Amino acid sequence: MSYFFQIVVSGVVVGSIYALAALGLVLIYKSSRVANFAHGQIIAAGAFITYFLTITIGIPIFFSFLASMIITFFLAMSVERIFLRRLIGEPIISVIMVTIGLGSIIDGLIYLTPFGTENYSFPAFLPTTPLTLGGVSISWTQLVGVIITFILIGGFSWFFKKSTVGISMRAVSDDQFGAMSVGISVPKVFGLAWATAGLSAAAAGCIIGNITGLNFDTLHAFGIVVFPVLILGGLDSILGAVVAGIIMGLIQQLASGYLDGNWGLSGTGEVMPYIILLIILLFKPHGLFGIHEIERV
Amino acid sequence: MSTNPWLATGNYFTSYKQEQATFHTHLDRSVFTLFLFLLFAWPVFFPMGNKYMLVIDNILIAIVAVMGLNLVTGFAGLISIGHAAFVGIGAYTVASFCRIMGDSHIFVTHFWPVLIIMAGLMGALFGGIVGLPALRLKHLYLAIATLSFQMIFQWVINFMSFFNQGQTIFVGRVTWFTGTVGRKDHYLFWYYVILIFVVLLGFGIRNLLKTKYGRSLVAVRDNDRAADAMGIHPGLTKVYAFALAGFFAGVAGALHAYLYRGVGFESFTLHESISYLAMAIVGGLGTLNGSFWGPVAIKLLDLNVEQLAELAGRYLPSSMNLATALRPFTFGLVIVLFLMFEPRGIANWWRIVKSYTKLWPFRY
Numbered sequence: 001m002s003y004f005f006q007i008v009v010s011g012v013v014v015g016s017i018y019a020l021a022a023l024g025l026v027l028i029y030k031s032s033r034v035a036n037f038a039h040g041q042i043i044a045a046g047a048f049i050t051y052f053l054t055i056t057i058g059i060p061i062f063f064s065f066l067a068s069m070i071i072t073f074f075l076a077m078s079v080e081r082i083f084l085r086r087l088i089g090e091p092i093i094s095v096i097m098v099t100i101g102l103g104s105i106i107d108g109l110i111y112l113t114p115f116g117t118e119n120y121s122f123p124a125f126l127p128t129t130p131l132t133l134g135g136v137s138i139s140w141t142q143l144v145g146v147i148i149t150f151i152l153i154g155g156f157s158w159f160f161k162k163s164t165v166g167i168s169m170r171a172v173s174d175d176q177f178g179a180m181s182v183g184i185s186v187p188k189v190f191g192l193a194w195a196t197a198g199l200s201a202a203a204a205g206c207i208i209g210n211i212t213g214l215n216f217d218t219l220h221a222f223g224i225v226v227f228p229v230l231i232l233g234g235l236d237s238i239l240g241a242v243v244a245g246i247i248m249g250l251i252q253q254l255a256s257g258y259l260d261g262n263w264g265l266s267g268t269g270e271v272m273p274y275i276i277l278l279i280i281l282l283f284k285p286h287g288l289f290g291i292h293e294i295e296r297v
Numbered sequence: 298m299s300t301n302p303w304l305a306t307g308n309y310f311t312s313y314k315q316e317q318a319t320f321h322t323h324l325d326r327s328v329f330t331l332f333l334f335l336l337f338a339w340p341v342f343f344p345m346g347n348k349y350m351l352v353i354d355n356i357l358i359a360i361v362a363v364m365g366l367n368l369v370t371g372f373a374g375l376i377s378i379g380h381a382a383f384v385g386i387g388a389y390t391v392a393s394f395c396r397i398m399g400d401s402h403i404f405v406t407h408f409w410p411v412l413i414i415m416a417g418l419m420g421a422l423f424g425g426i427v428g429l430p431a432l433r434l435k436h437l438y439l440a441i442a443t444l445s446f447q448m449i450f451q452w453v454i455n456f457m458s459f460f461n462q463g464q465t466i467f468v469g470r471v472t473w474f475t476g477t478v479g480r481k482d483h484y485l486f487w488y489y490v491i492l493i494f495v496v497l498l499g500f501g502i503r504n505l506l507k508t509k510y511g512r513s514l515v516a517v518r519d520n521d522r523a524a525d526a527m528g529i530h531p532g533l534t535k536v537y538a539f540a541l542a543g544f545f546a547g548v549a550g551a552l553h554a555y556l557y558r559g560v561g562f563e564s565f566t567l568h569e570s571i572s573y574l575a576m577a578i579v580g581g582l583g584t585l586n587g588s589f590w591g592p593v594a595i596k597l598l599d600l601n602v603e604q605l606a607e608l609a610g611r612y613l614p615s616s617m618n619l620a621t622a623l624r625p626f627t628f629g630l631v632i633v634l635f636l637m638f639e640p641r642g643i644a645n646w647w648r649i650v651k652s653y654t655k656l657w658p659f660r661y
Contacts, residue, residue, distance in 0.1 A: 035437050092436045093376050094636050101632030108626025227441050271452035274445035281442050
């Protein structure tokens with residue numbers, strides 16, 4: 001039984017990371033209806049900036065964490081300003097391909113640095129002995145990661161519910177013309193959505209980097225893996241992203257915990273989210289909390 | 298009214314049949330025939346090393362695959378981020394035969410055209426199955442559905458011992474009327490085979506686009522409700538489009554398997570899918586000649602970047618692995634620049650050149 005609880009705990013940890021990674025995509029999709037395929041690269045960039053500031057320049061890790069969030073904030077904002085602003089109103093394939101192309105450019109830039117190929121890990125700043133409770137153990141980095149994730153997600157939900165900027169972002173996602181007519185600058189909101197997404201990506205990158213170590217391939221793979229989470233959650237709901245993230249994390253860990261090794265299967269954890277995704281798309285394409293805007297063809 | 302059969306200055310069609318003709322003037326026909334003749338004849342006069350022949354064969358295979366992708370993404374407007382998986386299905390159909398019957402079984406070596414067509418049909422079958430979500434989904438949702446098919450395909454190949462867990466499965470040498478095609482003639486032989494497939498499938502797609510089905514594809518892309526009102530079934534049209542794209546991809550995959558004499562997992566990854574999409578976009582989505590320009594442009598760019606990186610790498614410290622950095626960088630840059638400044642692709646440049654030469658010297 002403790003095996004089961006151990007899997008549940010690690011599923012919740014993985015799931016909350018997924019939720020944080022999916023959060024950035026939800027923010028962008030919510031306001032500008034753009035699916036960002038370069039999110040994984042921004043996550044990786046955020047993690048590497050933190051590492052660079054901590055190790056090479058020598059800033060305490062907490063401050064470099066904040067600094068990298070600010071840097072990716074402006075990085076993502078300028079990406080939106082330079083590339084995506086011109087594509088407003090273009091067909092969806094153009095927008096998707098531009099984000100894929102941007103991801104490829106960032107790939108190239110990261111491969112230029114040593115971060116592209118080698119493995120690094122953040123200096124340990126938390127106790128290394130895992131916390132054990134009734135046979136179930138959780139490491140401090142995981143625990144702190146989950147706590148920070150939930151604080152961030154709570155902050156973002158508050159931001160959307162209560163703050164003026166957040167409300168104007170919701171207004172734009174609801175009805176662009178209506179938002180314009182009450183004096184909201186739609187391009188500014190798009191820029192801000194990308195910027196906050198960049199910020200959350202940097203946070204996600206640091207937390208993932210702390211838990212799994214800094215490896216470019218695993219970090220940017222998160223940009224693809226979050227899509228099942230996104231669809232299950234319903235694309236434009238923060239609550240959906242959280243619930244779907246945790247469900248996906250649990251499914252993934254349960255699959256690799258119980259299916260791998262039986263019937264000659266292996267690596268089911270990697271593929272399970274996509275199988276679930278196909279099933280969701282066939283039967284409930286608007287996800288758990290999404291708005292019902294799917295057209296029947 | 299009698300018209301000049303060599304040069305057309307305007308539109309003198311008196312029947313739909315005339316408009317549907319492949320060539321409208323004698324000049325078009327003779328230029329095309331000459332071009333085709335040159336394509337077939339040049340290797341005889343300018344024999345090239347196997348290294349360059351392989352690059353050319355690769356471009357031709359990519360053309361076959363991109364023709365299919367252009368059909369589904371360009372003409373039908375359905376985004377497919379899983380095209381490399383369909384190519385992989387074709388390749389692994391050939392590989393499965395080699396696995397079950399041995400890689401030099403008579404079916405693999407003598408009846409290879411049949412096997413290539415079968416691989417195409419297998420691709421079409423899977424294309425139809427994956428296209429089923431298109432009955433209900435659109436745009437982003439469909440793109441992510443094809444993405445998940447790509448990931449599931451990769452997992453199946455990587456973890457099934459039948460497929461050698463993604464390691465190379467060998468495919469035997471084929472036999473032609475002159476005997477087994479040896480190492481020396483291998484790439485030249487496959488150049489001709491692939492070229493014949495490109496020409497046949499190119500004509501096929503050109504004619505298809507002039508039939509009722511081809512026109513209904515474009516109608517569904519432009520406005521599926523209007524198409525529905527005209528009596529076209531949008532869902533079925535989309536599923537057929539996926540199946541057709543799967544056929545082209547399957548043929549491309551089988552040719553790939555025979556050309557490399559082996560099938561490995563790394564040729565059918567998500568990155569390859571994105572690369573096919575980039576080729577279709579750079580060439581020009583929704584144009585037939587775009588499917589030819591795109592692969593040529595992207596593959597040649599890739600080759601040049603590789604050589605450039607090799608050259609520059611000599612003057613830089615070895616810790617900066619320029620080749621791995623430069624390739625994704627230029628690839629991404631080309632996609633972004635094309636989408637921002639020439640979203641209609643190289644085919645648009647071709648159109649401009651063509652209309653310029655057609656009217657020259659009387660431009661007004």
